[in-house]
Amino acid sequence: MINSLSIKRLVTAFLIAFVFWFFIKSEDNYSVNLRIPLEARNLQEQKTYKEEVPESIIVTLKGSGRSFIWLSLFKNFYDDFKAVIDLSSISDEYNFELNSYYKQNPEKIVLPQSLSLEFVEVISPRQIEINLDRYLVKKIPIKSNIIPIIIPGNIIVGEIQFNPDSVSMGGPEEVVNLISHIETFQDTIDNLDREFVGEIQLSSPDKLVDFSPKRVNYKFDIQPISETIVSGIPVQLKNKPTDVNVFVNPSTVSLTIVGGLNQITRILPSDIQVIIDFEKDWKADKQFYSPEIIIPKSLIEWKNLSPNNLEILVIKEIN
Numbered sequence: 001m002i003n004s005l006s007i008k009r010l011v012t013a014f015l016i017a018f019v020f021w022f023f024i025k026s027e028d029n030y031s032v033n034l035r036i037p038l039e040a041r042n043l044q045e046q047k048t049y050k051e052e053v054p055e056s057i058i059v060t061l062k063g064s065g066r067s068f069i070w071l072s073l074f075k076n077f078y079d080d081f082k083a084v085i086d087l088s089s090i091s092d093e094y095n096f097e098l099n100s101y102y103k104q105n106p107e108k109i110v111l112p113q114s115l116s117l118e119f120v121e122v123i124s125p126r127q128i129e130i131n132l133d134r135y136l137v138k139k140i141p142i143k144s145n146i147i148p149i150i151i152p153g154n155i156i157v158g159e160i161q162f163n164p165d166s167v168s169m170g171g172p173e174e175v176v177n178l179i180s181h182i183e184t185f186q187d188t189i190d191n192l193d194r195e196f197v198g199e200i201q202l203s204s205p206d207k208l209v210d211f212s213p214k215r216v217n218y219k220f221d222i223q224p225i226s227e228t229i230v231s232g233i234p235v236q237l238k239n240k241p242t243d244v245n246v247f248v249n250p251s252t253v254s255l256t257i258v259g260g261l262n263q264i265t266r267i268l269p270s271d272i273q274v275i276i277d278f279e280k281d282w283k284a285d286k287q288f289y290s291p292e293i294i295i296p297k298s299l300i301e302w303k304n305l306s307p308n309n310l311e312i313l314v315i316k317e318i319n
Contacts (some may be wrong), residue, residue, distance in 0.1 A: 017054040025248050031062050033123055034071075036081065038261075040130070042088035050172045052207060057083055058100065059109070063117035071115060084108040085128070092129045098122040126276075133172035134313050140179060141166050145186045146200065149191040157221045157260040158298050164216060169201065171209030176186045182210040189220075195221045223260030225300065231268040235291060235310060239279035239314055246278060253291075259299040271296055276310065287311055 018213050035056045043049075061068075075081055085096055085108065099122045102109050109119040140160045150156060160197065167182055184200045197219045231254040240246045253274055257264055273294040283290055288309035 010138065016162050022263055022283070023217050028065055029062060029122060030065055031060055031239050032068055032070060033058055033060050036083050039082050040083050041084055041089055042086050044087070044091065044132075046135050047132045048135040048172050049208060050133040050174060051129075054125065054128060057122060057128075059122050060120040061085065061111070061117050062120050063115065067117050071112070071117070072171065077173070078112045080112050084110060085130075087130065088131075090130055090132060092127065096128045096130065098125070098127060099292055102218050119178050133174050135170060136173040136176045137168060137170040138176060139166045140169050141181050142202065142216060143183045144218070145183045145184045145203075146198075146218065147186075147188045148192050148222075149188065149190045151191055151224065153225055154222050155260050155300060156192075156195050156224050157223050157263045161220070161221070163217045164213070167211045167213060167216075169209055169211040171296065179209070180212060184216075190280040192220060192222050193224075194222055196222060210311075215294075217236075221260070223262050224259040225258065226264060227256055227258045228264045229304075230267060230269055230272060233272050234277065235274045238275060238277045242289075243316075245315040247313040247315070248276060249313055250307065252312070254306050255293065255302050256297050256301070256304040257295060258301045263298060267296070267299070272302075276312065278312070282312055282314075 035058050038054055038057050039295065040053050065193055071078070071081070083102070085101070102119065102122065106119065111117045111119070131225075142165065144160045144162075146160065148156060148160075169176060169182065182205055183203050185203055187200060189196060189198070197217065199215055199217050201215050202213075204211070223304060232252050233254065234252055235248045235250075237248050252269075255272070257267060257272070259267075273292075273296065275292040276289055277292070290308070291305075291310055293302055293305065
């Protein structure tokens with residue numbers, strides 16, 4: 001039987017043999033395909049990318065096994081490991097044939113000086129087309145994807161309020177001009193029965209644009225539903241003829257409005273329109289008329305018009 005001492009000796013011998021083998025083989029040269037970060041430099045002022053530039057490319061490198069082992073272990077710590085393309089002379093668009101570009105500009109393949117590595121060729125992509133556009137900045141409004149769930153007996157007064165109410169967006173002119181608004185992330189707020197204030201993140205409409213701020217505050221104005229009577233509302237007579245005198249009797253009315261408790265206390269008679277269109281409505285054999293009622297959109301409804309019917313009096317002038 002093999003005792004524990006024999007097992008320890010076998011393991012030790014294997015480890016020593018592996019270390020010797022590793023150091024011998026790590027001195028051999030290999031050609032390895034690796035993904036290397038791509039960095040575009042010297043973009044002209046007031047220019048930006050019309051299309052995304054790849055973040056990396058695949059290249060073939062030649063070097064010792066030891067160098068590739070060190071690179072694989074510590075490549076995230078090497079600042080000098082990247083492929084560079086220079087955009088200083090590009091105004092609109094240019095097609096980089098990467099193999100010929102890096103062979104003509106070998107210094108653009110930046111490799112760690114402490115490692116014995118040599119660039120051989122680009123595997124993928126073979127070419128990169130750079131398209132540039134004028135950098136445009138504009139203000140755009142915010143669109144809500146927030147769903148408020150209100151406890152019965154309450155109402156949201158007005159629209160959701162954002163602070164700020166717009167964002168500054170910058171990017172390629174062609175892209176930015178097509179963007180009319182920016183949306184919030186989706187969210188649902190439950191059991192609302194009073195004013196609610198929150199904060200939410202905005203969703204980028206395109207990878208090529210940047211915007212600020214990234215988060216905004218928002219507010220819902222939530223009030224208990226109530227009602228009140230508004231009196232002394234003037235009746236408007238539209239399209240009145242010029243050759244006769246026309247009067248509405250009575251000239252003012254009252255009605256009940258339904259809406260938010262604080263909202264309805266601010267409504268004035270002038271905020272409500274009571275309309276009779278003489279040209280459209282009047283008939284010689286008809287005495288009483290029902291007017292058209294227009295209330296602010298933020299109110300729920302109106303009811304109980306008093307009086308319910310109005311009289312139109314037509315008096316011809318006598319020369």
